[in-house]
Amino acid sequence: MNCQKVREQLDAALDGRAVVSGQTDVARNAAVVAHADSCPDCRVLYDEYLLIESALTVWAPRRPSVDLTDRVIDAARREGLVSSTVSAVRVNAAGVKVDGAVPRADRLTSGNEPVVRAATEETPAAGRSVWPTVVTVALVLAAIAIVFREKPGSIAHHEKTPQPSVRDSPPGLLDTPQDQVADIGHLVADAQSAWRGITSRVSRQASGFSVFVPNLSNELGIADVIGSADDNSGSASPGDDDQRQETVQPSAVDKAFEFLFDKAEPAGTLTI
Amino acid sequence: MTEDVQLVQQCLSGDELSMRAFLSKYQGLVFSICLRMLGHREDAEDVAQDALVRVFRNLEKWDQQRPIKPWLLTITANRCRTALEKRSKLPSQNDLAVDLASERREHSRHEQDQLDIGEELELALGELREDYRTCFVMYHQEELSYQEIGEVLGCPQGTIKTWLHRARAQLAKRLQERGVVADPSALEAT
Numbered sequence: 366m367n368c369q370k371v372r373e374q375l376d377a378a379l380d381g382r383a384v385v386s387g388q389t390d391v392a393r394n395a396a397v398v399a400h401a402d403s404c405p406d407c408r409v410l411y412d413e414y415l416l417i418e419s420a421l422t423v424w425a426p427r428r429p430s431v432d433l434t435d436r437v438i439d440a441a442r443r444e445g446l447v448s449s450t451v452s453a454v455r456v457n458a459a460g461v462k463v464d465g466a467v468p469r470a471d472r473l474t475s476g477n478e479p480v481v482r483a484a485t486e487e488t489p490a491a492g493r494s495v496w497p498t499v500v501t502v503a504l505v506l507a508a509i510a511i512v513f514r515e516k517p518g519s520i521a522h523h524e525k526t527p528q529p530s531v532r533d534s535p536p537g538l539l540d541t542p543q544d545q546v547a548d549i550g551h552l553v554a555d556a557q558s559a560w561r562g563i564t565s566r567v568s569r570q571a572s573g574f575s576v577f578v579p580n581l582s583n584e585l586g587i588a589d590v591i592g593s594a595d596d597n598s599g600s601a602s603p604g605d606d607d608q609r610q611e612t613v614q615p616s617a618v619d620k621a622f623e624f625l626f627d628k629a630e631p632a633g634t635l636t637i
Numbered sequence: 638m639t640e641d642v643q644l645v646q647q648c649l650s651g652d653e654l655s656m657r658a659f660l661s662k663y664q665g666l667v668f669s670i671c672l673r674m675l676g677h678r679e680d681a682e683d684v685a686q687d688a689l690v691r692v693f694r695n696l697e698k699w700d701q702q703r704p705i706k707p708w709l710l711t712i713t714a715n716r717c718r719t720a721l722e723k724r725s726k727l728p729s730q731n732d733l734a735v736d737l738a739s740e741r742r743e744h745s746r747h748e749q750d751q752l753d754i755g756e757e758l759e760l761a762l763g764e765l766r767e768d769y770r771t772c773f774v775m776y777h778q779e780e781l782s783y784q785e786i787g788e789v790l791g792c793p794q795g796t797i798k799t800w801l802h803r804a805r806a807q808l809a810k811r812l813q814e815r816g817v818v819a820d821p822s823a824l825e826a827t
Contacts, residue, residue, distance in 0.1 A: 379805060413809030415819035420758040420812065426778050429668040429682055434660045436682075437689045438653060446693050448651025 366396045371407045375414045513563055641705045649696050656693065664689060666706065666779050667713045673774040674717035676763055680724070688716040706781060707788040714771070714789050721767075754817055761811040769804040776801055 374397060401411035441447050644662075647655035667688055671681035691712055699708050762770050768790065775781045775789065783794040783801075790797070 376802065412813070412819070413806065416809045416812050416817065417805050419819040420754045420808075420817075421777055423755040424758055424778070425755060426665065427669055427672050427678075428665050429685060433664055433668065433682055433685060434657060436686050437660055437664070437693075438656060440686060440690045441656065441693050444690065444694065446651060446690075447653050447656065 366400045368400070368404060368407050371397055371400050371404075372410060375410055379414060379417060642701050645696055645699065645701070645705070648693060660689065663705075663709055667692075667709060669774060669778060670710055670713050670771065671717055673762070673770050674714065674767055675720060675724075680720065684716050684720045685713070688713040691716065704785065706779075707785040710775070710779075710781070710785075710789040754812075757812055757815055757817045758808065761808045761815075764811060765804060765807060769800050769807065772797055772800040773804040773808070 374394070397411065401408045438447065644655055644659050648659050664685065668681055668685040671685045671688065672678060675681050675684060692709060695712070699705060762773065765773070771790065772786055775786045776783075781789070783797045786792075786797045787794045792800075
């Protein structure tokens, strides 16, 4: 065997590893070994062959981290390349169930990831955050309603013009439209009476401090209520109302009432 | 190849399961080439992701009469070249050495002994020219033919043969310089 033949055989052996490791086995080919022993140049080539072949046998391929598949699928999904989705719960390479896309940082820290919610899923806290506010507002409104509720025996109750109560009517009398209109009218009258009772009670309590604070009633914008509450006239005329609004500046109490009773008109100017 | 055609058609319809099957079949190949060309694991993963998304985006352009591997790797090699241009630095063997060190800790002592020569090969590969290294990996690890490597790298088969021969020679020389000797028992075991 000459040098050319040996080099061709060594190259061919490296070209097809199955040949080396299986059938031909250049390393144990007596002719090649004999030539290499006698030829220093071919000996160098033969040693190189042995070295490369030996390294290739233990050369492990490098593989990507587990999450490369998920990263590619997520990127493809963002580009609209994925039309169907597999089950929300899938199993990763480690055999652990994974719910939706997993943040990369989490995946890099551990090979056995816990179940992680999808990044796009709404957090439970976001859904619940409205309810405490709603409940608080409802409680405040209920407290306000209790404080300002008309009580039996109050001033407004005594001042109220006796009206026949619809509830005293025998059953069957409210069946006609006229009766229903009358019922609504009674309800409106009740509301007006309640409003006058509230304002007159506040004005009387305020008048007790008028010794210390002159014109306190005017400051509170309820001076007119005292008179109007006594005459049981119901509501003030629009002309009078305009006149009052020119002379009495809106106070903090006015604003508070306006806020609490949904922008109701100032005390004494209630019109329905 | 028929299997690939069927898989690709399902991927083209956007079926996620098929896309995952495609990835499990080819992402190792793509990543391996990225790692050899870039020499850095995290960069390789990023570029592999980019390349694979491009593959999905352009799957309809693949000629189904031809094998898919060279087409896949052509896209991959192009993305790697672009990344190398952006990075404007050559792959460092230090990055590979860090990867090797972390991998080594995961193996038992016996396996470490067997890995020694493999690690040396990795280090020697890191010192090779990029086209020699890519050629060597495509041939010996991914088992592509001369023709397929030529298609990927845009070179004639003769050039690929030459590069492969030089790659082996330089690797062997570097291994010998490091005092690595062949393990005949390993060859006999195969």
